[in-house]
Amino acid sequence: MTAAIDVQNVTVRYGDVLALDDATLQVDAGRVTGLIGMNGSGKSTLFKSIMGAVRPERGAVRIGGLTPAAARASGRVAYVPQSEDVDWAFPVSVRDVVMMGRYGRLGITRRAGSADRRAVEHALERVELADLGDRQIGALSGGQKKRAFVARSIAQDAETLLLDEPFAGVDQRSEATIVRLLRELASGGRTVLVSTHDLHALPDLADEAALLLRRVLFRGSVREALTPERLAQAFGLERSAPRTANNAECSETAERTHPTEQTGETA
Ligand SMILES: Nc1ncnc2c1ncn2[C@@H]1O[C@H](COP(=O)(O)OP(=O)(O)O)[C@@H](O)[C@H]1O
Ligand SMILES: [Mg+2]
Secondary structure, X not given: OXXXXXXXXXXXXXXXXXXXXXXXXXXXXXXXXXXXXXXXXXXXXXXXXXXXXXXXXXXXXXXXXXXXXXXXHOOOEEEEOOHHXXXXXXXXXXXXXXXXXXXXXXXXXXXXOHHHHHHHHXXXXXXXXXXXXXXXXXXXXXXXXXXXXXXXXHHHOOOEEEEEOOOOOOOHHHHHHHHHHHHHHXXXXXXXXXXXXXXXXXXXXXXXXXXEEOEEEEEEEHHHHOOHHHHHHHHOOOOOOOOOHHHHHHOOHHHOOOHHHHHOOOO
16 A cells, blocks of 8 residues: 655755755554654654655655645645744735635636635634634634644645644644544544644644654654653653653643753754
């Protein structure tokens, strides 16, 4: 069986910076895969490579057997960018953002029809933003913004969803809503790849985990990924490894440790 997302030996450089070094990852359909790595480990670059937004110097990406360009053109892949990569001042309403998920289906001549509008309203309801459709996207809270982009993916009805740090700076309710939706989408056969540095959320969120540090160090079960040894390798820490899956149930916002904050930026 071909992997839903197949990243083969991808190397990406920005000038002198080697962002991905021979990264290989297969992601299966019907599962949520967590992509874990510290700041600067190449998570966003991996997503951009999968979307065809950066051109690898070596290696290849296929999404459902298609090139990134073909997968995008056919609307099969949806992408929720990290907040830093979005221009929140752009004057569009929440509903407009969600309607963008339908554009791939609209073609250049057809206008949004009632089926499109229904799909958009349904997606807004699923992310619990039905009341805020008219609001300017920049006027939402961090968690609401993320939910709006998740609604865009739902409206798009893509087979493959890529979410870059959807939990960064979001409230508990938004996180819980997004986790629940991603699990539902995976249960329905979608492929979900989501980056996070919130290790405590991982057991509830993901079926599989991949550890990234310019290349994929490990890919397998969440439990195996969260061993202190593997985390030390991924985060460059030999000590004070974050708590493992076994005691992750007791996570509370105030208690959360973010390994990236301990190690600082590498960029
Ligand atoms: N547009 C860019 N130009 C130059 N360097 C970049 C650019 N984007 C990312 N980088 C560098 O590439 C490395 C990987 O970055 P990134 O993929 O954003 O990692 P992550 O998402 O895991 O924080 C970092 O060292 C980062 O500074
Ligand atoms: Mg990033």
